[in-house]
Amino acid sequence: MSELSIKKNKSVARVISHNLVLIVIVLLIVVTAIVEPKFASASNLTNVLRQLWPLPFVALGMSFVIIGGFIDLSVVGIISLCSVVAVSLIDPLGQVGAILCAILVGGLLGYINGTILTTCGAMIQAEVLFITYGMSSIYMALGLIFTNAETLRIARATKPITIFTALGSGTVGVIPIVLIVFIVILLAMYFFHTKTLAGRSISLMGGNKDAAFLAGYNVKRTMRMVYAISGLMSGMAAISLVARTTTATATCGTGFETEAILCVVVGGTSLKGGKGNVIRTMLGVVLITLLGNCMNMLGLSTYMQTVMRGAVLVVAIWLDNRKGQ
Amino acid sequence: MAASDNILVVKDVCKYFPGVKALDHVSLEVPRGVVYGIVGENGAGKSTLMKILSGVYEKDAGAVVFDGKTIEKTSPIDALRRGLSIIYQEFNLVNTMTVGENIFLGRFKESGGMRGTHQKARALLDSIGSKIDTYAMVGDLSASEMQMVEIAKALSFDSKLIIMDEPSSSLTSEELRKLGVIINQLRDRGIAIIYISHKLDEIFEYCNIVTIMRDGHVIDTKPVEELTRAEMIAKMIGREIENEYPPRTHCVGDVLLEVRNLNTRKLHDISFKLHKGEILGLVGLVGAGRTEIIRALYGADKVSGHEVRINGEVVRIRSPKQAKRAGLGLVPEDRKRQGLITSFTVQSNITMAALDRLTRFGVVNSASEKDIAQRQIKALAVKTPSAQATVGNLSGGNQQKCIVGRWMELNPKILILDEPTRGIDVGAKYEIYVLMNRIVEEGGAVIMISSELPEVLNMSNRVLTICEGRITGEFNPEQASTSEIMDKAIG
Numbered sequence: 001m002s003e004l005s006i007k008k009n010k011s012v013a014r015v016i017s018h019n020l021v022l023i024v025i026v027l028l029i030v031v032t033a034i035v036e037p038k039f040a041s042a043s044n045l046t047n048v049l050r051q052l053w054p055l056p057f058v059a060l061g062m063s064f065v066i067i068g069g070f071i072d073l074s075v076v077g078i079i080s081l082c083s084v085v086a087v088s089l090i091d092p093l094g095q096v097g098a099i100l101c102a103i104l105v106g107g108l109l110g111y112i113n114g115t116i117l118t119t120c121g122a123m124i125q126a127e128v129l130f131i132t133y134g135m136s137s138i139y140m141a142l143g144l145i146f147t148n149a150e151t152l153r154i155a156r157a158t159k160p161i162t163i164f165t166a167l168g169s170g171t172v173g174v175i176p177i178v179l180i181v182f183i184v185i186l187l188a189m190y191f192f193h194t195k196t197l198a199g200r201s202i203s204l205m206g207g208n209k210d211a212a213f214l215a216g217y218n219v220k221r222t223m224r225m226v227y228a229i230s231g232l233m234s235g236m237a238a239i240s241l242v243a244r245t246t247t248a249t250a251t252c253g254t255g256f257e258t259e260a261i262l263c264v265v266v267g268g269t270s271l272k273g274g275k276g277n278v279i280r281t282m283l284g285v286v287l288i289t290l291l292g293n294c295m296n297m298l299g300l301s302t303y304m305q306t307v308m309r310g311a312v313l314v315v316a317i318w319l320d321n322r323k324g325q
Numbered sequence: 326m327a328a329s330d331n332i333l334v335v336k337d338v339c340k341y342f343p344g345v346k347a348l349d350h351v352s353l354e355v356p357r358g359v360v361y362g363i364v365g366e367n368g369a370g371k372s373t374l375m376k377i378l379s380g381v382y383e384k385d386a387g388a389v390v391f392d393g394k395t396i397e398k399t400s401p402i403d404a405l406r407r408g409l410s411i412i413y414q415e416f417n418l419v420n421t422m423t424v425g426e427n428i429f430l431g432r433f434k435e436s437g438g439m440r441g442t443h444q445k446a447r448a449l450l451d452s453i454g455s456k457i458d459t460y461a462m463v464g465d466l467s468a469s470e471m472q473m474v475e476i477a478k479a480l481s482f483d484s485k486l487i488i489m490d491e492p493s494s495s496l497t498s499e500e501l502r503k504l505g506v507i508i509n510q511l512r513d514r515g516i517a518i519i520y521i522s523h524k525l526d527e528i529f530e531y532c533n534i535v536t537i538m539r540d541g542h543v544i545d546t547k548p549v550e551e552l553t554r555a556e557m558i559a560k561m562i563g564r565e566i567e568n569e570y571p572p573r574t575h576c577v578g579d580v581l582l583e584v585r586n587l588n589t590r591k592l593h594d595i596s597f598k599l600h601k602g603e604i605l606g607l608v609g610l611v612g613a614g615r616t617e618i619i620r621a622l623y624g625a626d627k628v629s630g631h632e633v634r635i636n637g638e639v640v641r642i643r644s645p646k647q648a649k650r651a652g653l654g655l656v657p658e659d660r661k662r663q664g665l666i667t668s669f670t671v672q673s674n675i676t677m678a679a680l681d682r683l684t685r686f687g688v689v690n691s692a693s694e695k696d697i698a699q700r701q702i703k704a705l706a707v708k709t710p711s712a713q714a715t716v717g718n719l720s721g722g723n724q725q726k727c728i729v730g731r732w733m734e735l736n737p738k739i740l741i742l743d744e745p746t747r748g749i750d751v752g753a754k755y756e757i758y759v760l761m762n763r764i765v766e767e768g769g770a771v772i773m774i775s776s777e778l779p780e781v782l783n784m785s786n787r788v789l790t791i792c793e794g795r796i797t798g799e800f801n802p803e804q805a806s807t808s809e810i811m812d813k814a815i816g
Binding site: 195196197198203204207210213214215218 | 623625644645646648649650655657662663664665666667668669673677678680681684687688689691731
């Protein structure tokens with residue numbers, strides 16, 4: 001009898017710990033909606049969906065790097081440089097060419113990061129951290145040199161910018177077009193990660209590089225691939241950012257690396273690598289975004305919001321480590 | 326009072342983990358000044374008991390009396406202060422600090438600053454006859470020297486009881502002999518030692534009393550003289566086994582693999598042949614270059630200039646991926662660091678080498694992945710709740726079977742096993758031996774590295790001795806004597 005109730009308690013505890021993020025999201029919505037009824041209004045929610053970008057793309061790319069056991073701080077530089085590339089290529093190449101180029105540049109820069117990391121044999125987290133940080137500065141500086149630190153505006157382009165406008169403010173019914181595009185990419189990446197050999201090799205590498213190597217995986221290639229994916233996603237992030245803000249500056253990616261890492265970790269992907277998936281990361285994105293919005297609605301100062309973000313990150317890592325025991 | 330003769334009394338201690346009774350009413354009494362052996366298969370509860378004594382875990386029931394005082398709650402540092410030290414298999418030292426600093430870690434002030442620290446460290450090391458420089462970096466020491474540092478550290482706490490967990494696992498036989506001398510010295514000083522080991526020879530050599538554990542129970546406690554090796558094994562595994570080794574196979578055929586002129590900074594002119602149906606043993610001291618040879622052959626380390634032929638054809642192996650394609654498989658030395666992904670499922674660990682064969686247009690067929698896992702779990706009798714269980718929770722033997730199964734699925738022509746039975750129990754060892762025989766009977770070949778000489782001699786068809794990066798001898802283990810072989814291996 002008592003043993004049965006213990007078992008029941010345990011399974012309840014397990015359900016809670018497995019769906020913690022979801023539960024916190026629901027709690028957050030309910031509590032804020034009660035305290036501040038404006039929160040649940042259609043205009044607020046539409047606003048949230050519009051202000052969301054480019055974070056989901058960055059977090060999606062970052063998930064692969066973290067599952068692979070590494071980290072990527074260079075997304076700041078890549079987003080910034082790709083934004084600049086996207087806006088400045090609208091006139092010479094047209095909008096389609098500009099978008100494709102920006103995304104490809106993102107992938108290429110990511111691939112360069114990966115190649116630098118593998119050739120200089122950076123295999124521990126601290127080295128990876130600082131090399132990607134260094135690469136980020138380089139990309140950002142290139143953008144600054146190119147733009148003279150001026151703001152580029154898509155409105156100044158002489159060619160059509162309809163795609164940007166659609167991504168920035170277009171909707172199908174109430175759903176933003178950019179969200180639909182993102183969900184398609186998300187599902188494709190989820191399939192890639194869980195079903196394909198290349199995707200699986202990322203998890204294996206994150207779980208144990210040496211074991212994956214000795215079992216016949218090309219770990220260096222997987223590492224380059226992971227950074228290329230992060231770069232590609234940063235390129236897409238740049239497009240969604242330019243579309244939303246209609247401008248590009250050589251530093252516009254600042255801050256998204258920590259936000260993205262925060263989303264990945266809060267979503268339940270371990271910083272130790274190996275475990276996690278992209279759907280979980282999206283829960284993290286939803287939670288972090290909602291948290292920001294709720295705190296705005298409740299009138300918390302920006303400083304206090306920063307404190308809360310930091311606290312959430314620490315709690316997420318702490319919970320992850322407890323799970324490990 | 327009889328109790329005061331015992332340094333440690335454990336009475337009816339229980340410990341539960343989710344779903345497992347790790348310790349079930351375990352009782353033992355360790356008298357002062359004896360070497361007390363504890364043997365048992367992996368999962369028998371030895372480590373759990375030690376972790377309770379040292380304060381890493383809390384017991385769920387029962388009593389622990391140490392040095393006449395009942396211990397309720399304890400922590401590792403409390404245990405040390407009371408005089409109970411544990412020397413773990415993986416040492417607990419800071420590699421980037423000196424020997425002296427490690428011995429008095431966190432107690433520089435009490436030990437009289439840096440000078441006092443080194444003086445006292447010197448005295449402690451001298452007292453166990455060790456000549457290690459107290460100013461040497463611990464990271465530069467050999468495993469045996471690190472062990473001496475650990476022992477000196479234990480002595481620095483005035484330990485009355487020192488627990489040694491698998492102390493011999495990384496020692497050569499010469500170093501082991503030295504350890505034996507020191508253990509005897511410590512015993513003569515009145516210090517009790519709990520000696521945990523898989524190696525029964527050592528238990529018989531060093532211990533006075535031995536407790537045999539199985540499945541969280543104490544099966545028997547007896548003076549060592551009253552037990553035979555066979556009895557001890559039978560009690561450990563709960564059944565009689567007739568032989569420790571299966572009968573040797575005799576199915577050696579034509580040359581399958583030929584390695585020529587393998588040279589690196591550590592290896593010199595390594596050339597050898599491996600035949601179909603042959604188990605080839607590589608014997609040598611730790612660090613002699615055994616592992617380097619097979620890692621070079623397998624493409625895991627960057628080596629060039631050598632030639633590898635399989636079935637007479639030159640093959641280029643520069644990465645494990647190419648090695649796998651050429652029909653090689655490797656069960657590496659360090660199961661947890663190089664073999665397994667401990668946080669992943671049994672299924673992922675078994676199928677990871679075969680995934681590329683289950684792939685169409687880049688997509689892995691998950692149904693055949695499940696089939697493979699089930700097939701190997703069945704074929705190798707892996708004891709696991711399910712294919713989806715986390716591999717890190719299995720016992721050492723079952724973990725090793727998962728890695729062997731990973732390669733069995735690919736039907737490798739040549740399976741390389743580096744220390745395949747390290748840290749696994751007697752029953753699982755036998756099963757690994759049987760698997761090796763099965764590979765050679767099916768026309769494959771096996772290269773085996775082991776620090777346990779009896780194992781190599783009983784399993785191999787041919788033995789190569791390696792010393793300081795050179796092949797120094799070739800023997801037929803059925804004819805050569807152990808001393809002849811060791812002579813060449815030591816050089």
